[in-house]
Amino acid sequence: MRTSMKIFQEGDQSRAVCSHCADLVVTTFRRRDVPFSDGSSVAKNILVGVCDVCDTTVSIPAQSTPAISKTRKEATASIEANLPAIYVDVLDYAVHTIDHRASTDFRRVLLSYFLHQAAGDAQLATKLKAMHAKALVRFPEHRGVARRRLSMKVPVRVSEDLQSLATRTELNTTELLKSVVCSIQDDVLTAPKPKLIQALQGLAAISI
Numbered sequence: 001m002r003t004s005m006k007i008f009q010e011g012d013q014s015r016a017v018c019s020h021c022a023d024l025v026v027t028t029f030r031r032r033d034v035p036f037s038d039g040s041s042v043a044k045n046i047l048v049g050v051c052d053v054c055d056t057t058v059s060i061p062a063q064s065t066p067a068i069s070k071t072r073k074e075a076t077a078s079i080e081a082n083l084p085a086i087y088v089d090v091l092d093y094a095v096h097t098i099d100h101r102a103s104t105d106f107r108r109v110l111l112s113y114f115l116h117q118a119a120g121d122a123q124l125a126t127k128l129k130a131m132h133a134k135a136l137v138r139f140p141e142h143r144g145v146a147r148r149r150l151s152m153k154v155p156v157r158v159s160e161d162l163q164s165l166a167t168r169t170e171l172n173t174t175e176l177l178k179s180v181v182c183s184i185q186d187d188v189l190t191a192p193k194p195k196l197i198q199a200l201q202g203l204a205a206i207s208i
């Protein structure tokens with residue numbers, strides 16, 4: 001059975017067991033400061049069910065849980081790679097093609113998007129592994145090739161996507177990113193996929 005997603009507002013009433021009154025009581029939803037789930041500090045103005053008899057907070061509606069959960073404030077991780085400069089050129093050209101107003105920071109969003117898509121799709125992961133051999137043919141690396149450093153802050157979950165892909169493709173971060181950039185080259189520049197471009201343009205519009 002599907003639970004309905006009822007949204008409560010201040011002043012709505014319900015019933016709950018109040019431990020202070022040791023009874024089933026009428027509660028009224030009010031906004032109160034509530035400790036975060038990890039007890040680290042206090043979340044302000046959270047909607048809670050308050051006992052009408054003794055004024056104790058006796059219930060927290062489901063809609064208030066995200067606000068008091070600290071886990072959603074996800075930490076960031078960094079991805080570092082030292083790539084032959086041509087890969088960064090291709091990446092920046094793709095960024096410019098998607099949205100000429102996008103800053104180079106959109107690199108981060110673009111790479112994260114491709115990493116996340118591939119991490120959730122076994123076929124794409126296999127394709128990335130095969131793409132690596134093509135990358136080395138596409139951009140031969142002679143001795144002394146110019147390199148550029150990529151350093152990006154990404155959500156922890158994206159760095160986990162990268163780790164799991166690295167394991168599955170048996171490529172390190174730098175080599176994996178070469179495959180990802182070549183996929184971006186194919187799907188954005190060489191043979192643009194309209195739906196993909198549309199999704200990426202949407203992301204560019206809301207990225208800083």
Ligand SMILES: [Zn+2]
Nearest residue numbers: 018021051054
């Ligand atoms: Zn009470």
